[in-house]
Structure formats: structure tokens, C-alpha cells
Amino acid sequence: MSATGGAQAAAAAAESAPVDATSTRRGSGLGKEPTALSDFLARFDHKVIPYVLIAPFFVLFTVFGLYPLIYNGVVSFQDWNYAKNNGWMGFANYTRVFGDAGFWHALGNTFGIFLLSTVPQLLLALILASLLNRRLRAQNFFRVGILLPYVTPIVASTLIFAQVFGRDHGILNSFLGSLGVHTTIPTGTFAGIDWRNTAATSWTAIATMVNWKWIGYNALLYLSAMQSIPKDVYEAAALDGAGAWKQLWKITVPMIRPMVLFTVVLSTIGGLQLFTEPMLFEPNPVAATGGTHGQWQTIAQLIYNWGWKHGELSYAAAMSWIMFFIIVILAGFNAFITNRLGGGGKR
Amino acid sequence: MTQSVLDESKSAAQHAAAATASVPPLKRSKAAYLGRSPQDTPASPWNYVFLVVAILVSAFPIYWMFVISSGTDQTLAHIPPDVIPKSFANLSHNVQMVLGLTTEQVSGASSGRSFSAADFTNAFVNSILVTTIVTAGMLFFCSLAGFAFAKLRFKGRDPLMVIVLLTLTIPNQLGVVALYIVMSRLGWTEQLISVIVPALVSAFGVFYMRQFIQDSVPDELVESARVDGASTFRVYWNLVLPIVRPALGVLGLLTAVGTWNEFQWALITLGSGPHPTIGVALSRLASGSYVKYRIVIAGSLLATLPLILLLFVAGKQIVKGIMEGALKA
Numbered sequence: 001m002s003a004t005g006g007a008q009a010a011a012a013a014a015e016s017a018p019v020d021a022t023s024t025r026r027g028s029g030l031g032k033e034p035t036a037l038s039d040f041l042a043r044f045d046h047k048v049i050p051y052v053l054i055a056p057f058f059v060l061f062t063v064f065g066l067y068p069l070i071y072n073g074v075v076s077f078q079d080w081n082y083a084k085n086n087g088w089m090g091f092a093n094y095t096r097v098f099g100d101a102g103f104w105h106a107l108g109n110t111f112g113i114f115l116l117s118t119v120p121q122l123l124l125a126l127i128l129a130s131l132l133n134r135r136l137r138a139q140n141f142f143r144v145g146i147l148l149p150y151v152t153p154i155v156a157s158t159l160i161f162a163q164v165f166g167r168d169h170g171i172l173n174s175f176l177g178s179l180g181v182h183t184t185i186p187t188g189t190f191a192g193i194d195w196r197n198t199a200a201t202s203w204t205a206i207a208t209m210v211n212w213k214w215i216g217y218n219a220l221l222y223l224s225a226m227q228s229i230p231k232d233v234y235e236a237a238a239l240d241g242a243g244a245w246k247q248l249w250k251i252t253v254p255m256i257r258p259m260v261l262f263t264v265v266l267s268t269i270g271g272l273q274l275f276t277e278p279m280l281f282e283p284n285p286v287a288a289t290g291g292t293h294g295q296w297q298t299i300a301q302l303i304y305n306w307g308w309k310h311g312e313l314s315y316a317a318a319m320s321w322i323m324f325f326i327i328v329i330l331a332g333f334n335a336f337i338t339n340r341l342g343g344g345g346k347r
Numbered sequence: 348m349t350q351s352v353l354d355e356s357k358s359a360a361q362h363a364a365a366a367t368a369s370v371p372p373l374k375r376s377k378a379a380y381l382g383r384s385p386q387d388t389p390a391s392p393w394n395y396v397f398l399v400v401a402i403l404v405s406a407f408p409i410y411w412m413f414v415i416s417s418g419t420d421q422t423l424a425h426i427p428p429d430v431i432p433k434s435f436a437n438l439s440h441n442v443q444m445v446l447g448l449t450t451e452q453v454s455g456a457s458s459g460r461s462f463s464a465a466d467f468t469n470a471f472v473n474s475i476l477v478t479t480i481v482t483a484g485m486l487f488f489c490s491l492a493g494f495a496f497a498k499l500r501f502k503g504r505d506p507l508m509v510i511v512l513l514t515l516t517i518p519n520q521l522g523v524v525a526l527y528i529v530m531s532r533l534g535w536t537e538q539l540i541s542v543i544v545p546a547l548v549s550a551f552g553v554f555y556m557r558q559f560i561q562d563s564v565p566d567e568l569v570e571s572a573r574v575d576g577a578s579t580f581r582v583y584w585n586l587v588l589p590i591v592r593p594a595l596g597v598l599g600l601l602t603a604v605g606t607w608n609e610f611q612w613a614l615i616t617l618g619s620g621p622h623p624t625i626g627v628a629l630s631r632l633a634s635g636s637y638v639k640y641r642i643v644i645a646g647s648l649l650a651t652l653p654l655i656l657l658l659f660v661a662g663k664q665i666v667k668g669i670m671e672g673a674l675k676a
Contacts, residue, residue, distance in 0.1 A: 053495035064545035068522035134390035144662030145402040156647035224670035231384040286634035
């Protein structure tokens, strides 16, 4: 059994440990005096096994998380075509990205969709959380019900939203038509709006999907923070005669500021990497173009397009690296702003 | 204060008389909230109305999947659209089409139109396989590491835990190009193993299990088992695992939902290969020149149903997991 001494692999840990256990017990139980072997095993169990237990995380994270992130930087200075490396390129990929109108265009789309999805998402989540933060009948029904979007596969929900936002037979346009909204194009008139046609409308459609998906989830995060606010905070504040709305913004929200900060950072990281919704909003998803003139193409989609449609992995890697820094800076900036907003003018 | 109570009872009366939509949400009787925390305040009827609206909005797209996948090309062209599914036979036909169990005649073509029986069914099985293995791996590895961090003494434990926490903040989606190169070197691209192995353990899972084990497994119990000669792994297996079963359930559910729904990496590595997961299969169905949305949406519905079932059975656990995870993270 001592042969497993240096075992790093988790599988080895799983297999060897129970055997260690039996032999250790046999050693101390039968002999009553520690033999060299049982002594060794006991020491092994105390000194080495803890590292074996945590090894799977560190091994997998290093190989499939940290290393690719760093190696991504290396690849961005090379010339990869699909899985073949054609040597070093210096900063060529980066200068190309900065001069690439498509990149700036996609960056604009990404930010546009990000703003349209994050701000309403978090505000509505706060309101929904405060609606749930009451003495409620059927409390579990409501909490579970608002998670329906969270459990729905994004691919499935995007495909159905693509139908809802359809120009000719979408339910939304039919509804808008009944309200009197019509659009005239050279070839005729149709009810509602051609959602995929312009940047603003396609961003709105995609942001709607993102909002739908995450409002309930964020509401539960806020709710959990709200429920850990001490009750006497509200007793003290009652002297001012605060109503529900005022109570929410003057007491509850400042009290859950760390959680608001957390969700802002989380949705910044998630929102700027938006991929599935813009991909499947497209009538032909495999094209990965983000609309007839890229009006809703996001950075993540552009990276996919260059990397796996064109096979220019190095160019895609350079974009990823730039995006990484943008996300880190923006997440920090958003956290800072949220912190300031929460700190100023309160109490 | 008395004044405001009077004001509010007046406005409450007005509410009851003429509850109009123009009244902004949440601006309700202040009196009800005086001195009480929100949790002790009974929800007003409006509160329920808004919550029901939220549930309806949440459920609508899923309902709409039913409607679309219960249609034919003719009914789906209706203006205004039918809002109630008319025919179960159509639903059944569209589901059978996506599963490749039946064919349909295309006007002008000599043979019937069908999907390969293998594709979608295969993807479904693949997704079940991936989700099962990833969830099992997550539970095993995260609870082992969580146990080590919570209850064992070893050199460098605290700095290592800090490293685990720091990795939570890295958006490692952005290393995806290099990850793909790593996978192709290993020869794993287009294989299910490429979506399984990187997901077997996560920083969040380790952290979540560590917190739970720290709070719920008494040190004395571990010590006394040690004195009795139990090995580390035996302590984990016989003592820790039974106690942390609730946390395992929660982590397992969250992992299963996340794994079933993963798309981006699966598309990159499995996209052009013979082993798609369900998301990849759906995106293929929706691509190309011959796309029938009633069939694509029938597939979407099939992909969604297992998770709705899961939410129905274990919704309370999932809610608990999200709310607890939030407090711990």
C-alpha cells in the first residue's frame, strides 16, 4: 500500500484510502503495539492524505483553468490556424484587433446589450425580492416559480424567444399590431417591429431574454441578504414613518449593499461574455454573424467566429486577452461606482 | 405618526374602491409597515398580484414552447397566432419528428422528410451521461477537498484556501482558445470527455462544502474517530458524508442544472463532432436551410422538461442552495 505514496490522482486516493484504513486498524488492533508499517501509514495518513484530498481541485484548475488563461496570452503572439502553429507574430494580432472595425462594433453591441440587460435586471430583482420578503402564503410556490427561467436551458429559451420576436408570425408583433404599431417597408406593411433589423431593437430583444433568465435568480440572492438584516433596524426606522417603497430604498438596499455589489460584479462578468442568446437569436445560428450586418454580434460571438469559423485561433486569443482586461477593469469600476452610490446620501 | 396612519387608512380605502393600474407598484399603506420588519408584514393583495404576474412572465416562454410545438405549418402561420394548443396529435407528431421516429411528406419531394433517429436521441443520452458524471465528480471531489480544508490540519491550508477563493473571480471562459488547443493536444476534442473533465470540481463547490462541513461536523466527533484509529478517508466516508448529505443534495442540483444547460464550450469542442450535447443538437436543428420551428421547439421542450421536473421535485432545495450559496460566497 505504501506504493501509493506519491499518488496525486484523485482516483488513486479513492482506491487506496479505504485499504489504508483497514491495514491501519489491523496494525493497531491486533498487534497492540505500533509496527513500522502502521506507524508509516498513520504518518502518511496525517501528512500526505490532506494534500491528496485537495489535489483534484488544484490539478484540474491548473490544467484547464489557469494554464489556458496564461497560454492564451502566448497563443495571441503566435500564428495558429485551427490546431496548427505557424510560428511567432509579435504584436501583429493586437494591432490588427485595434484596427478592426468589427471588433469595436461588437464591443459597442456588447456594452449596449449589457446595459439594457443588467440595469433593469438588478432593479427588477430588487423589487421582486422585496415582494417576496413579506409574510407570504404559498411562499415556496413563489420562490420556486420565479426559478423557472433559471432552470430552462438558455438554448431552449432563446429559441422560443426567437419565435416570440419573429417579424411575421411572432406573438409579440401580433400584440403590438393590435395596439396599432405597424411598420412599412418597400415590400409591404407588417404588424409590430422588425426586431432583428436594427441594433437598438435586436439589443432590446436579446436583453429581454437575459433579463427574463436572471431576474428571479438575482431576486433570491437579494432575498437571502434581506432576510439576514436584523429586525430592530426596521423598528428604529419606523419612527420616521417610512413606507414600503421608502423602506426598501432607504433601509433595505443600503443594508444589503455587499450583495448588490456581488451581483453587479457577477452580472458584469456574465453580461460581457454573452454568447448563447446572440448566437441562437440568429435565423441560422451556425453562421455566428450576429445579424445581416452584425447588428447584435457580441465579442464572445466574434471570438467564436474568428476562432472556429475562420480557424484564426491566435486572432481570437488576442481578442480574448483584450476582453479579459476590459472585464477586469469594468468589474472593478462597477463595484467602485456601486459602492459610492450606496455610500453617498444614505443615512 | 397618527396623521400618517389616518392618511394611509384613507388611501387604503381609496385603493379598495378604485384599484387602478395607474397606482404605482409598492406605494401602499405606510401604516402597515410601521415598526415592523418586512418579513413580519403580511403581504398585501397587490403584493400577491405582482408576484403572480412575475410567475406568469416566468412561465410564459415555456408555455409558448407547448403552443408552438403543438402546431402545424398552417396553424403557425395564423394571424393573430393561436394562443392555446389545439391538438395533442400535432405535439406528438412534432416530438416524434425531432426524435426521428416518424417522417413527413414535403410537397414536391418524392421521399418523406425525416431527421436522423440517432441525432437528437443521442444528444439527449449524451447530456444525461455528462450531467451524471459531472455531478457525481463534483460531489465527490468538492466534499473531499471541503472536508480537508474544514477539518484537517496541514501546512499551507489557509493560504491554499485563499487561492481557491481567488480563482472564483477569474472569468476563465476567456481562456477558451487555449483550452481548445490543450484539448486537441490531448486528443479530446469532439469527445464528451472534453466537457466532463474540466467540470469535475469547482472552486465554488469546494468553498460551499467547506463552509457546510465546518458548521455542521463537530471537531470532537472527528477527533474521537481518529483516536479509535479511523483513517482520514474512513472519517470522511462514515462520519462526514452522512452529515453533509443535505449540502450534497443542494450542490448536486445546482451542478446538474448548470451542466445540462452549458452551451458555449460544448459548441466549441463538440460542435462539429459526432457526440453533441442537447444544446449543440438544438443549435444544429435550428441551423441550415430546412428549419421547421415547430420541430426545433419540440426539441427545446424535450430539453427543458427534465429540468422542470427537477424544479417540481426539488425546487425547495434549489432555492435553498441559491440563497445559502449567496450568503456564503
